[in-house]
Amino acid sequence: MEDKGVPPYSKPTARKLAAETSTPFAEDNAALSRQYGGIHAGGWVGLLPASWVPYVQLARLSPPAALFLIYFPHFFGIILAALIQRSPTADVVGAGLVMLAGSFFFSNAAHGWNDLVDAPIDQAISRTSKRPIPRGAITPRAALVFTLSQGFGAALFLLLMPSGSAIYAVPNIIGTVYYPYAKRHTNFAQIVLGWCLAWGIVMGSCSMGLKPFTGGPFGDGDGDGDGESAQVWVHPSIACVFFASILWTVIYDTIYAHQDLRDDLKVGVKSIAVLFRDQTKVLLWLVLGCMVALLCMAGLMEQMGWQYYVMAAGGSALSLGAMIAHVELKDSASCWWWFRYGFWLAGGSIALGLLSEYIFAAPLSYD
Numbered sequence: 001m002e003d004k005g006v007p008p009y010s011k012p013t014a015r016k017l018a019a020e021t022s023t024p025f026a027e028d029n030a031a032l033s034r035q036y037g038g039i040h041a042g043g044w045v046g047l048l049p050a051s052w053v054p055y056v057q058l059a060r061l062s063p064p065a066a067l068f069l070i071y072f073p074h075f076f077g078i079i080l081a082a083l084i085q086r087s088p089t090a091d092v093v094g095a096g097l098v099m100l101a102g103s104f105f106f107s108n109a110a111h112g113w114n115d116l117v118d119a120p121i122d123q124a125i126s127r128t129s130k131r132p133i134p135r136g137a138i139t140p141r142a143a144l145v146f147t148l149s150q151g152f153g154a155a156l157f158l159l160l161m162p163s164g165s166a167i168y169a170v171p172n173i174i175g176t177v178y179y180p181y182a183k184r185h186t187n188f189a190q191i192v193l194g195w196c197l198a199w200g201i202v203m204g205s206c207s208m209g210l211k212p213f214t215g216g217p218f219g220d221g222d223g224d225g226d227g228e229s230a231q232v233w234v235h236p237s238i239a240c241v242f243f244a245s246i247l248w249t250v251i252y253d254t255i256y257a258h259q260d261l262r263d264d265l266k267v268g269v270k271s272i273a274v275l276f277r278d279q280t281k282v283l284l285w286l287v288l289g290c291m292v293a294l295l296c297m298a299g300l301m302e303q304m305g306w307q308y309y310v311m312a313a314g315g316s317a318l319s320l321g322a323m324i325a326h327v328e329l330k331d332s333a334s335c336w337w338w339f340r341y342g343f344w345l346a347g348g349s350i351a352l353g354l355l356s357e358y359i360f361a362a363p364l365s366y367d
Helices: 011-018 024-028 043-047 053-058 065-085 089-124 140-160 166-185 189-207 236-267 272-301 306-326 332-360
Strands: none
Touching: 043 053, 053 089, 053 140, 065 089, 065 189, 065 236, 065 332, 089 140, 089 166, 089 189, 089 236, 166 189, 189 236, 236 272, 236 306, 236 332, 272 306, 306 332
């Protein structure tokens, strides 16, 4: 795609746009500023002490989309590893609880870090200008302390995982720290985010005692017995679901990015939405096709039953296909609605497909 004169990100440009948040376009986004980290304080959030509310908003806990965006891939990894190893139900439940608790703290830390780094940009975007740091409800120092405390909490759950699992978290930590800066460096920030979120599949697999890949610092394969740590091995079906999850993220986060396209173009923030603009849907249909193909490949490799293909491949194809077909990319409210509800349908479809395979396929083979 050709460069259409998008200016590079700069603090002066961000400050200038921040001063324009009283325009009619900004007023149109007033409702959207109350969602996903904004000034939303309804429901159960309103029952909390007032001093807690900005931190709930910072962590994106209401609605809890952020938590489950992170937990879904962990769950995929748990169930897929259980299928491969024929693991007992007790192991699956235990790993699921550990990963859910770890995902809670990791989600809080990741979003705190993202908002801390993005504060100058968020101040210049009408939809995000009411987030806790830009509006002054949380100081940068307090946000950093919160982020570090939540990261420490997430790290504690690595101690509950099988030996040798902690090293597998390092690539995700590096990617998560870099992600906020990716929006300044590349139009493919959604792929960076997808990598970070999909890494949950790796950690979920590790929580079941199955190392999804080996080699180098990750040690040698258990099945080889040759001790050659330099030899790289990747479990093929886990790799397929991993890359399918990256593409899933690309779809919903590109639609999410279209909410701020006009402001992003002024500030110089990069994204797939900025790069493709009116041609975004063409790209997303291609991405969806590749995602469904990868899910089917994983099913073929593990000889899964028809219910997996109907629920995981078919369900995600229908839900994401409906999202792509019906979302109005020039309407911020439409983008938010489809992001908020569409990802639940796709993530739930994949989760149910894998879970149904675990429950109904050869149940007598589990210990």
